[in-house]
Amino acid sequence: MKKVGVIGTGNFGLALANLLALNCEVLIYARREEIANKINTEREHKGQTINEKVRATNNIEEIATDCKLLFPIVPSSNFKEMLEKFNPFLNPEHILIHGTKGLHIEKDINEVEELNKTEVLTMSELILRETSVVRVGCIAGPNLAKELSNKEIAGTVIASRYNEVVREGKKALNSSIFRVYGSNQVLGVELASVLKNYIAIAAGMLEGLGYGDNSKALLITRGMAEMVFFGKAFGASEKAFMGLAGIGDLMATCNSKLSRNFRVGYNLAKGKSIDEILEDLSEVAEGIKTVKVVKLLAGYGFNSPLADALHKVIYEDWEIKQGLDYVMNLPVSDDTDFFSSN
Amino acid sequence: MPNRKTIEKPLPPVIENMEDWPIYKTYNNEEEFLEKVKSYVLKNSSWMTVESGKLREELKNILYQEKIRLTKTPWKSDDPKEKLFWSGIKKQIRSVKSIENKGDTAEIDEKILDEIIDFYTKEMVANFKPSSFRFAQKALPYVYSRLINSFPQILFKVFSSVDKLYDRMKIQGDIDHIRKLQEMGTIVVVPTHYSNLDSPTIGLSLNNLGLPAFTYGAGVNLFTIKALSNFMHNMGAYKVDRRRKHRLYIETLKSYSTIALTKDVNSLFYPGGSRSHSGELEEKLKLGLLGTVIDAQRINLKDGNGKKIFIIPATLNYHYVLEAKKLIEHHLKDQGKEQYLEDENTNTYGLLKRTYKVITSNPGMTISFAPAMDVFGNRVDEDGNSISAVGKEVKVADYFKLNGKIVRDVQRDSQYTQILGERILQEFKENTVVLSSNLVAFVAFQIIRKRFKQFSVFEILGLPQDETKIAELEFKIGIDHVRDRLKVLEREDKILLSEELELPTEELMISGIEKVGSSHPKYVLKKNKKGEISTQSMKLLYYYHNKLSSYGLEDYV
Structure with a gap:
């Protein structure tokens, strides 16, 4: 296996680099030179020990030349900028499998009252638009970085319209501790991995308010239904939502304090303000942005009561209890109304 | 930026000597060409030869489907000798059955497969005769111009000027670029499809651009009158039987197209499949043979001369489509169902008669060539270099590479074909x-x-x-x-x-x-x-x- 590249030194990027290192040489790109140097000298970053087969670099040309298989793991807000920097060195020979659980929005979401579908792009759509790379995929699933770095067993899904991308991704990443499944439902997998973030915020709230497992199960199940409604409105099939990136990731993030999004909801329920919470987080909680985006896309007519309620709590100063009453008093529909056959 | 212009008269040929045209060289060496086609079919048919017993099943299936075709949907164009061929195959399959228990019969099965592929390729194969082409070159513009410029009352006026042809038949596009690209590679023209008149129209247009002749698939139902059938055959038309839908035939057809492209033969495909029934621009393409351009480009890069294949979408714009009534009624009655309007009644004579009627009464048409693209839908610059949508020069070989090597991947190619299809649709729209x-x-x-x-x-x-x-x-x-x-x-x-x-x-x-x-x-x-x-x-x-x-x-x- 040739050398494989990871772009980004966040928690998930580092964990992924370590997993890749079980099968191949890894080059990881750090935006800041001092971080690259730290990784190479101290073999430790963000609390993770770095596998000896991982080398960090600050040189874009080097990583793009040496690695034809690249895993960009960069927050959605920085993704476009990263692509612009990489673009001169990327060509159709590259395969990009991103692990970013967020959306790119063409406009400033704080400045607009609604969004058009064409103004919202998944990361793979952004890669296709901004670069000459065509073989694109994404990686998503219940992959809490801390557990991965502890080498706990886990699984993930790599989705691409190209079987070859899935194959290459599997070859690089599959191991006895990390099972890699394949899918051709790219859009569904990407949307599932984005949408579950705000469901996790709601789960954190429930936990913070002291609710038990029944409540959470209700939230997860109806949360998934809401994700499917959104996905279908955007042309995704419900399939992907039933897999690791959908129900799998929901179960992990909605039950774990390791999830940033979960912690946002939990701390809100404990009375902290959103600004305080965001200040305390070392990395981005994509779910907060996602709630806003879902709200701005409401014109497409999908059913999203949880996003509506969260929007009221996060952006409109509602009490969490008010939000909860709002969703609990909505009319109830069929249990599995998100399946096509219903 | 494309330098669009309208041509005023036929341009001189890009390659002067017809004996130097790839279409001539390829069809003049028919045996070698067909041998290559066959070996490519066999290479791509491992699905039927790898698993033991699978080949026999497939052969029986093919025989069954051919029998159904000949008995349930016979056409006048069917060669009477065909029945004989298939009964020969039947006998051979039976004889294999009788010795089945006595040992390995794979060799005999493979021989039968060989025979069937030979039969298909020989039926398909086109020819290119410079004499026929020269005749057409000289005669067609006069015939066409007389027809096109003549309203019924002056129909029989013997001498009307060829120049007037261009008052009614406008050919537009970045013509100089297309001619330059012809010197560097192979041209594939993909036109919109509204009418049976499209083929003669595009044929004349391409000749006027001065490009070496194109090979193209024509329905077997068009080969009914012997003299005309021979003429079409000698002008580069290969026979396509749309009644045959089994995999071996499709594979043979695709291989035929692929190998012709690797031999630098200019090709013409209608990516929309049949004519637009509703009069709308194509919204979805059938792709079919279009994928062969990607396969051929890969072969050129890996094993061949490295020549580039250039795709040129073309829109045909008419004021009047003779078949409009029939097409729209069909569309309204039968939305969504795939059917061919061409049937037994659409023979060469019928087509000619209708074409004649269309051009005698047509108030004009415009043929618009879109800017050239590579097989991945990237625009190409003056020198044939591919420029991706983000404005960066890219190498076509990179699309086929995995770990630094050019590798065939059928599933990947099918995705690339879709991308190309989407780009063609976009060009159709922009060049209408x-x-x-x-x-x-x-x-x-x-x-x-x-x-x-x-x-x-x-x-x-x-x-x-x-x-x-x-x-x-x-x-x-x-x-x-x-x-x-x-x-x-x-x-x-x-x-x-x-x-x-x-x-x-x-x-x-x-x-x-x-x-x-x-x-x-x-x-x-x-x-x-x-x-x-x-x-x-x-x-x-x-x-x-x-x-x-x-x-x-x-x-x-």
């Missing part, structure tokens, strides 16, 4: 030339539609004639509004406008009304003495209107 007739038909139908907002299209098509009359002023305002919008779209490179659209509104309206579907027994649009615009056929009006239905112009009427 709006004629006066398209504009008036669109405006008229939309005015009526707005008047009956609550009606479905079907209900609108059934409206009595009196209900569909339009006042002249309302009509002219509509024309002006839509024309203004079209000009904006043209500035944004989203469509092309014919010169007629510069005419003052009155003249534009008159010209459009005169030309739209000009020779149908019922008029599509007419202005009466009171100045009212009316139609005798809402269906035909709908058909001609549909050409502009995908540009979001509805709100401008």
Whole structure:
């Protein structure tokens, strides 16, 4: 296996680099030179020990030349900028499998009252638009970085319209501790991995308010239904939502304090303000942005009561209890109304 | 930026000597060509040879399907000797069965497979005879120009000028670039498909560009009259039997196209498959043989001369489509069902007769060549280099590489074919030339539609004639509004406008009304003495209107 590249030194990027290192040489790109140097000298970053087969670099040309298989793991807000920097060195020979659980929005979401579908792009759509790379995929699933770095067993899904991308991704990443499944439902997998973030915020709230497992199960199940409604409105099939990136990731993030999004909801329920919470987080909680985006896309007519309620709590100063009453008093529909056959 | 121009007369050939044309060299060495086709089919048919017993099953299946074809859907064009061939195959398969228990029969099965592929390729194969081509080159423009310039009353006037041909048949595009690319690689032209007239029209256009002849697939049903059949055969047409849908035949057809492309033979495909029934621009392509350009490009890079294949979409823009009535009725009756209108009745003679009728009565046409692309849909620059959508030069070989090597991946190629298909559709849309007739038909139908907002299209098509009359002023305002919008779209490179659209509104309206579907027994649009615009056929009006239905112009009427 040739050398494989990871772009980004966040928690998930580092964990992924370590997993890749079980099968191949890894080059990881750090935006800041001092971080690259730290990784190479101290073999430790963000609390993770770095596998000896991982080398960090600050040189874009080097990583793009040496690695034809690249895993960009960069927050959605920085993704476009990263692509612009990489673009001169990327060509159709590259395969990009991103692990970013967020959306790119063409406009400033704080400045607009609604969004058009064409103004919202998944990361793979952004890669296709901004670069000459065509073989694109994404990686998503219940992959809490801390557990991965502890080498706990886990699984993930790599989705691409190209079987070859899935194959290459599997070859690089599959191991006895990390099972890699394949899918051709790219859009569904990407949307599932984005949408579950705000469901996790709601789960954190429930936990913070002291609710038990029944409540959470209700939230997860109806949360998934809401994700499917959104996905279908955007042309995704419900399939992907039933897999690791959908129900799998929901179960992990909605039950774990390791999830940033979960912690946002939990701390809100404990009375902290959103600004305080965001200040305390070392990395981005994509779910907060996602709630806003879902709200701005409401014109497409999908059913999203949880996003509506969260929007009221996060952006409109509602009490969490008010939000909860709002969703609990909505009319109830069929249990599995998100399946096509219903 | 493409340097579009309209050609005034046939250009000199890019390669002067016909004996140097790839189509001549390839078909002149038929045996070697067919051998290559066969070995490529076999290479790609491991699905039937790898698993033991699978090949026999497939052979039986092929035999069964051929029998059904010959008995249930026989065509006049079917070779009487064919039955003999298939009964020979049947005997051989039976004889294998009788010795099945005595040992390995794979060798015999493979021999039968070989025979079937040979049969298919020999049936398919085209030829290229310079003498036939020269004859066509000399005769066609005269025949065409006489037909095209002759209204019935002067039909028999013997000498009409060839130059006048171009008054009615406009050929536009970045012609110099296309000719330059021909010197560097192979040209594949992919036209829109509205009418049976498309093939002679595009054939003449390509000859006028001075390009070496193109090979193209033609339905076997068109090969019924021996003399004409021989002529088409000698002009590079290979036979395609659309009744045969089994995998081996499709694989053979694809291999034929692929190998011809690797031998640098210019090719022509209709990516939309059959003609557009609704009159709309193609929205989805059938792709089929289009994928062979990707396979051929890969072979050229890996094992061949490295030559590049250039894709040139072309739009054919008519004021009048003879088959419009039949097509739109078929579309309305049978939306969504795949059917071919060509049947036993569509033979060469029928086609010629109808073509003759179309051109004698056609008020003109425009053939618009889009800028050239590589097989991945990237535009190519002056020197044939691929420029990706982000403006970066890319190498086509990189699309095929995995770990630094060019590797075949059928699934990947199918995705690339889809990308190419989407790009072709985009080019069709952007290179459509709006004629006066398209504009008036669109405006008229939309005015009526707005008047009956609550009606479905079907209900609108059934409206009595009196209900569909339009006042002249309302009509002219509509024309002006839509024309203004079209000009904006043209500035944004989203469509092309014919010169007629510069005419003052009155003249534009008159010209459009005169030309739209000009020779149908019922008029599509007419202005009466009171100045009212009316139609005798809402269906035909709908058909001609549909050409502009995908540009979001509805709100401008």
